[in-house]
Amino acid sequence: MKYIANLKMIASLLMMLAIAGSAAFAQQAVESPYKIKQVYVPEEKRPAVEYRMEQLPFKNAGGQLPTHEGENFQINISGQNVKAPDDAKRMVSTFLESLKSPLRVDKDIRLGINATTAKSDATYIDEQIRLGKQTTMERLKKEMKDVSTSSDNMLNELGNELKQQSNLTISIFRFDQYFEDIIIDNTAISINNRNQNEFVSLLGKFYNTVKPTNRKALSLKEATVKAMAQIRKENKLEELKATNKGEIVLLPYADGFKFTWKTEVSSDGPYQVWIDAETGKVLQLLPLFFFDRAKGLVFNPDPNSPTRELTFEVDAPAGGVYTLRLTGVLTLTNDGTDGTAGVVTVADDGSGTANFNVAPINGTTIERTSQAGYNGQFQQVNAFANISFERQIYMLLGSEVFPALTVSVNDNNPCGFGINNACSSMAFGIGGATTGNSVACSQLFNSAIDGTVIAHEFGHGLNGLQYGVGGGTITGSMNEGLADFWACTNFNTDIFGGWWAHNCPAPVQSGFVPRQAEATDIFPDRNSGGGSNQIHSAGQITAWAQWSSRQGMNDATSFGTLGINMNTIKAMTTAGVGILNDGSSKAIHDSNQDLLKQLAPLYQSSRLIHKLLAGYARAGIFLSPKDAIIDIDHSYLNRASAAGPVFTVWTGDDYTFAGNNVVTSGALPFNTQFQIELANDEAFAVNHITSAWLGGVASAAGGTATYTMPVADWNTLKAGTDIYYRVTTRDGAGGNSRSSVQPGNNFLGVDVPVGRAAINGTGTKDCSCSASASTSSSTMALVPLLPLVGLIVYRRRKTKKV
Structure with missing residues (x-):
């Protein structure tokens, strides 16, 4: 009971x-607090591959294919459902055959995970949306004289979108890659079916050619004894324990693959260790605990x-x-x-x-x-x-x-x-x-x-x-x-x-x-x-990418926090497939970009996707090296204001990579010109205003620029009920055009809704909504x-x- x-x-x-008046303290030197020093695999060196999206037989597909063996990829397909393992097998097989890969389902690629995620509690979500709308309306009433029906309509739209997101479950079909019945570590192709909105993602990494560079010579016990001796010597440890459990896996290593015993040891906590099955040398060692x-x-x-x-x-x-x-x-x-x-x-x-x-x-x-x-x-x-x-x-x-x-x-x-x-x-x-x-x-x-x-x-x-x-x-x-x-x-x-x-x-x-x-x-x-x-x-x-996204969403609605928290919980279930964990700058970048790639499909039908993308852009993370992202300084505008809103535009990465190392000098990917379009309707037919092609894009958090709506344009547009906005970017030569309605160079394979801001302050009370004082002190908190x-x-x- x-x-x-x-x-x-x-x-x-x-x-x-x-x-008050505090003194400055010297920053402590960075050191590894773990008792056992982490060991990472060397940078992989793999041959290039030439794949094109046109090779794929899928309609309404977007995303990014690998450019070399073992590179992470993600393809998104709208208007399709994959409901059963056999359907997933057919899709993976079709995908590999279209790329002329020699890999075969059930032989080289085998189903390892078939799971469906938990569902959000509808009653709880509905109540939080109700409270969030009340809180937002009360906030707006304090900011401006009159709150318009357009604000109420936008809140209803966002609330309905969140309800749909909360009803979503994800069916996950993960296919691990094998070589001669031995699994290749951290190598898989996953199909993620978002069951309520007919949106499928196919992602992960794979290797067409697998050539081991060592032999399976040692037993688990023999390999562990050698590895323990190495760990004790290199870390000056006395207390170190091993388990008697482990499995042989094939570890991608430099330009080849090594047979390794994957097992655990413990000292100040548990560590996972990959031991060369021929020599007993530790090839990779990572902690399994955090502090x-x-x-x-x-x-x-x-x-x-x-x-x-x-x-x-x-x-x-x-x-x-x-x-x-x-x-x-x-x-x-x-x-x-x-x-x-x-x-x-x-x-x-x-x-x-x-x-x-x-x-x-x-x-x-x-x-x-x-x-x-x-x-x-x-x-x-x-x-x-x-x-x-x-x-x-x-x-x-x-x-x-x-x-x-x-x-x-x-x-x-x-x-x-x-x-x-x-x-x-x-x-x-x-x-x-x-x-x-x-x-x-x-x-x-x-x-x-x-x-x-x-x-x-x-x-x-x-x-x-x-x-x-x-x-x-x-x-x-x-x-x-x-x-x-x-x-x-x-x-x-x-x-x-x-x-x-x-x-x-x-x-x-x-x-x-x-x-x-x-x-x-x-x-x-x-x-x-x-x-x-x-x-x-x-x-x-x-933390900043997530927090910044949260701030932007909460500007649009006080249940923005509810949405980013809920969708992050969902996105984590499909994240991390094939992501390298080697401590390099590239791995840190890729893990952040990967989480964004899992979040974006959950927001593909919501205007809040622009808040998500802007939040990650503020942290320097983009879906593609050249991009077009736009955000407005406030989602609710006051008609009485003499000045128009301010927009921030991001145009892509202000860095490149040399192998796993980041490079911030030389020619950088971000586009250098942008053009903003504004209108009073979503079709951009009423008071459609297009700016000139503008420059001034600087390296900040990616390529970044700001745009203040000219007063004349504001005076024209503020007579309407809403402002809709979008941005197009291009490089200095006029090429590589990107649009905010196709973020990440059409990563999602479908257009997303354009940005929207509601105009308030008509001089008369025209909102029929009855927003009472919220009983929650802060619906913005989880x-x-x-x-x-x-x-x-x-x-x-x-x-x-x-």
Whole structure:
């Protein structure tokens, strides 16, 4: 029997430490915090292939074919369904035959995964759309005198699109490539059928020619003994354990392939290791766990949060007490570093309510153990409640079901990284600043008190759960960046770890906490300097791309956050197929571009696709090297304004690659000219205005330019109800034309809706909508805003759940 608990979050009575006139702190040097040094495969060198989209027999197809053996590709096909494995086999076979590939289905290419993703909860989505529309209308009424019916119509359109997106499930058919019955590692062709909108993606990578360069000479035991000796010697390790489980795989390596034993070893955590099956040499070694460790820190004060009520489940009372535990779902352990023993319990007083709002549980002295009245129990309920609620929300949005989880708080050495850490095994360090009196930047406070840290570590679990559906590879930087995003979107803040690290006043760029999703987190700039390719630092590209997209969508509607969170959860299930995880700049770029490629089909019928593409463009990530992306400074315009709106245009990559290394000099891909079209109708027939071909495109976040609508054009267009907009770009010679209605050089194979902004302020109330005050303080947050640290009143209603 389970019971529903009401959790009431009261605004913090603790004052955040505000530091004025702070001194600058030196950035710590970047080093690998793992005890075992990672080993990457060398850059692949493969022959070129010449494929053309015209070779494919599919109608309404767009995307990108490989230019060399083993390069990732993605083809998108609209108006088609693939519902069964046999249908998927026929499509893969047709695809390979059209490219004259020698590979054959069921022999070289074999079905390995046949899965359908979970569905979002329709009732929850509908309610969030309703609240989001109310919040948006209230915001608009504060911004301008009158809100027009066009604004209401646009919100209805976006709401209907989101409902369709929420109903979508994805059937995934993944075909792994084999050579003589041995699987080729991280090499597959996947078909992803988006079941409700007749849109199919065919993606992955494959090799037409496979020639092994070594022999299968060693047993797993023999290979592991040699590899363990190498790892111990190179890393000066004593404690190292191996498993007796492994499989032979063929690892793409340089210009050939090597037979390897793929197995695991453990030291400070589990590592996956690929061992040469002939020599016993370690060819690749990657950690299977993630964490956050502070060296250089930032403190950004957070506002107090309003009162909130949440629900979570715990087990029925036993022996007259309730305990923070939900059997088979969530177990809490207390390591007792601060001297507080045991797990929090409250007595069942027979009233039907288990009241956690009693001393000492609700004590607000939590910063340092040396303080009089220090409360060591608060952290337990804080961690349990946050994880319970986030777990529930993610599954409502359409995640897979989470496995049982054990959470450790009050830890002095989480994952073996020391007291100032938290890690993806859900172990939360209490922090050296909590148990001592240090004000040094290197000493942190209790990670289980900072909700963003809890959300980040639980986010790692969400990432792995969703990427695992389609068997994709999640790179270290992608895992960290998405975990940062989940931390930020949960609490409607662009800062991760602000309270955890409030001993220090200044942000760092090296990747250590706290981290901020901001406009400097651009590829490839983020990959240069002190934080070059460090996974936490490189992950900020992902966090900023997602956060920037979220900001743009929330300008259009307050349920924009709901949409980007839900669709990211869906997109992760098809992401990462064939993505290389070698720590290089190319791998970091490709993993970000790949996530965008999985998100774009989910938005292909929504105007919010322009907000998505603009968000990623601000992080330097594009669907194609030459592109045409446009964004407007506000989705709701005021007719009373004397000045027209401002548009930002992006024209493609301001970098190239030499192998796996990024190049920012010489001739760069981005287009240098653009032309903007505006009208009062979607057909561009009413007051159609076309700008001249304009220059001024500069290397910033990709090729970037701004355009302010001329006053005369604004005076013409503002008489209408809406402004529709699109952009075309081209190179300096007038070639390589790209259009914003075919993003990524027709990557989607179908035109997307043009951009739209509603015009308001007619002088009379012409909106018949009845937007009441929202009951939610911030529908822009994934969950209602919770204090990063605060007084929490926990009340446990004794309600039977059937």
